[in-house]
Amino acid sequence: MRRTAAEAFLDTAPLAPGDRVHLIAASGPTDDAGYAFAVRTLESWGLEVVPGAHVRAVHPDYPYLAGTDEQRAADLTAAWCDPDASAVICLRGGYGAMRLLDSLDFPLLGTHALRPDGRPKLLAGSSDVTALHQAWAHHLRVPTLFCPMVGNAVFRTSTAIAADVRSWLFAPWRGRTVSGPAARTLVPTAPGAPVRARLTGGNLSLLAASLGAPENPVPGTEARGIVLLEDVDEELYRLDNLMLQLTRSGWLSGAQAVVLGSWEDCGPLDAVEPLMRDTLADLGVPVVWELGFGHAPDALSVPLGVTAELTAPADGPPVLTVIDPQEDP
Secondary structure: OOOOHHHOOOOOOOOOOOOEEEEEOOOOOOOHHHHHHHHHHHHHOOOEEEEOOOOOOOOOOOOOOOOOHHHHHHHHHHHHHOOOEEEEEEOOOOOOHHHHHHHOOHHHHHHOOEOOOOOEOEEEEOHHHHHHHHHHHHHHOOOEEEOOOOOOHHHHHOHHHHHHHHHHHHOOOOOOEEOOOOOEEEEOOEOOEOEEEEEEEEEHHHHHHOOOOOOOOOOOOOOOEEEEEEEEOOOHHHHHHHHHHHHHOOHHHHEEEEEEEEEEOOOOHHHHHHHHHHHHHHHOOOEEEOOOEOOOOOOEOEEEOOEEEEEOOOOOOOEEEEOOOOOOO
């Protein structure tokens, strides 16, 4: 049975020792220690690491950007179009990935989306890289990995993060589960009726900022799947405003479930939770609190663009499981 790109990693790991991966800075710059640690870590996993030509650049006028838009777009394009590349790994988030989208040649990127064995290349990163996850889903139709980034300080301080990212890179995805220690059900799935749908979403502020763009059209009346949302460093009123953008635009109307991640430095969680509960109550779909992905100190990885099953019982922990969409429920 021929697999689609979205099903490519069910039984075959995205990477194997010896594979070539490109390390790029699509958003903000990384300090010397973060860059050196990233290269050393990936090489210790047996990977051939190819740094982008401008991976250490800083924009001459906007120091929050890792080089100019042209430099970052060129590195991303060169990395993805390398016929020997197996993955493109983003060094860190920050800000700037969305600035690249209008200059990317997506037909060209599409012709280089597959490796010689027919499996897709993998894009990995999170936070600001949400903009690229959206673009890869819309234009290239390939799965991606929403994961903590190897150039960030948290990658150096959490052995759990490094182990989790490594396992998603070097092991097949079929049957993999995501469920953090704080995960709880806010709105349950029906008994014996888990939600089976495609995983989408990412960082809340990036999703709200992209509303109306080609990669994120509104209204979102189409079946949007299981929507993942998380954020960091946003005050409560900002989260309120961002969620209002998604609901009033109609973007969330096609969601089959909403799964919330971490809300690091977004104020007291006992204030964030009722905000999310109240905002999402009228959707009439299952809602899960704090599944474990995002910016938390031990944040979990989660794939996007693949089919998963959400089980969210009223009296037990919710679990997200990667499944084969061709198998009967």
